Amino acid sequence: MGKITNALKKAAEERMSHVEKMNRVKERDKLIIKMMGESKVDPNIVTYFDPKALISEQYKTLRTNILSMNKGKPPRTFIVTSSIYSEGKTVTSLNLAVSLAQAVNNPKVLLIDADMRKGKMAKYLGVTAEQGLSEVLQETARAEDVLFHLDDWENLAFLSAGQVPENPAELLAGDYMKMFLSKMREKFDFVIIDTPPIISVTDAGIIGPLTDGVIMVIQAGRTQRGIIHRAEELLYQCQTKVIGHVLTNIEYHLPEYIYRYL
Template identity: 55%
Template sequence: MITSALAGEGKTITAINLAISMAHDLDNKSILLIDADMRKGKIAKYFGLGSHPGLSELLKGNADQEGVLINPGIPNLTVVLAGKTPKNASELLNSKKMEQILSYFKTRFDYILIDTPPVMPLTDACILGPVVDGIIMVIQAGKTQRDIIAHAEQRLYQARAKTIGYVLTNIEYHLPQYLYRYVHQYDGNYSYEEKAAAKT
């Protein structure tokens, strides 16, 4: 499961990139990406997919498991969109139906990634946390304060969810001045032919 403390930290694009990388790098392994952010799902937009029955319809009994599976055009990758925004998203995620859906998908796919709403504004991530194998917390550098991250971690811990890793987004790299000069001096020693060869 991929989440963040606050909105706008890059959790959805992280989930998408991770799913694509796994589908590309893991030979003959099937990957399922579920958009469980039924209030502000964005996976359909990122993949350029139109309106399609998704998780909300599945949880409400208006679609079946196979009917919500979409191939976004990437080998070994399947997605389940968020669907139409329901009035009771948290209740649906906390239902026995959600556990049954995940159990079914586990028999169909080798790996399942779930993109959830952020931890602090809503309870959805804490609801799903205990029923997944682990959580990856996405943190935006220079934005999220440490006490907010700690509070989010505490909420997940109290929900008996297990954080297994972190992804830091929006990082800016600054080369020290001496290293910057060294790199440009070293690059300047290349001839045109050597530079062309180095790029191939």
């Protein structure tokens, strides 16, 4: 009797948890559809729309790897770069920033678009941010006036690239950039800097040494080994430490429901 009662109770509990789970899924899907429909944020920023998606889990793994580095003293400022254009730097920076901002205790995160030549961060976020890093470094705008947020996510701030300046590399190499970064380091728990590709321009090599390290994005199936070696050599020469690699463009052959837990 006891066993049957227990078994029934267990079955009822299981059923309840199944119903609860389904309701949660319905709630979440409603939320995603609503947000996607109304939002101007690019669907590539999966962590923003659907923190439980398989790809979001991958960014969470990246976050965990970063947070567990150096025995609890993780890198707090880092650049994201790649060897060549269009490997996924900006999409990686954005998803990593959102993912870090969603971590326990909601750390304060700042994402800077330091690709002052072809910065696309604001475009991915669906905003027009006329002023950004370029103006801050030329001292025609103050960071606190041009930083912006999405929705009510106060712990996640963005600084767009701003207008293309005449001399991006010189601006990044100037003392003002050093001062600005150390000020941001005091204000935020994490500062992520999206940069242009290191083989094309030197910018990542200039900012790299001012940070705790670089995350190298590599597009699988496209970027050749020799090019990656050359890129890492350039970073090494600039005394920039590579703290991790992110492979993009990987295909999964198992359907998402197998991975999906909730």
